[in-house]
Amino acid sequence: MPNFPINDAVKNAINSLIQDWINAHPFISWLISHPGMSLILFVFLISLFLGFLQAISSLLKQGWLLILTSPFHLFKYSLVWISQLILNPGRPLHSEPPRSRLSQFLSTHPQQIESLTLEQQERLIILLQYLENIHQQQNQLLQEVRTILSLNQEEN
Numbered sequence: 001m002p003n004f005p006i007n008d009a010v011k012n013a014i015n016s017l018i019q020d021w022i023n024a025h026p027f028i029s030w031l032i033s034h035p036g037m038s039l040i041l042f043v044f045l046i047s048l049f050l051g052f053l054q055a056i057s058s059l060l061k062q063g064w065l066l067i068l069t070s071p072f073h074l075f076k077y078s079l080v081w082i083s084q085l086i087l088n089p090g091r092p093l094h095s096e097p098p099r100s101r102l103s104q105f106l107s108t109h110p111q112q113i114e115s116l117t118l119e120q121q122e123r124l125i126i127l128l129q130y131l132e133n134i135h136q137q138q139n140q141l142l143q144e145v146r147t148i149l150s151l152n153q154e155e156n
Helices: 005-024 026-033 035-087 101-108 110-114 118-155
Strands: none
Touching (some): 005 026
């Protein structure tokens, strides 16, 4: 088969276009010459993209749940507000509830708590909650003792 000058011209044009493109994109040239690194980079980029899609879907799911449950939360808070208004007419609605001993301890010792490990912090919170429960039980028992003593004094 004879070699025509048109074939050579087309081959030269295509080769020059490819060479110009490779010269303009050296990273692609590097990826072609390093297939192992290309595969690793490709897998990394795919996993990054999939993680990004999962984050977006999670955000959308939480957003829709918030939007769809907000009427129920609004209804619940309005019922609480109305019940406080009806049951405690003299009490201000926005008064701060009394702080528990746990929250008092945590707010008065922030530096000491921050220096603990996560397991120690969790254990400390469990112990403080346990102590708070014991304190509540002690108050209930003292109230029962007062009731019994007041009944005994009324009988005498």
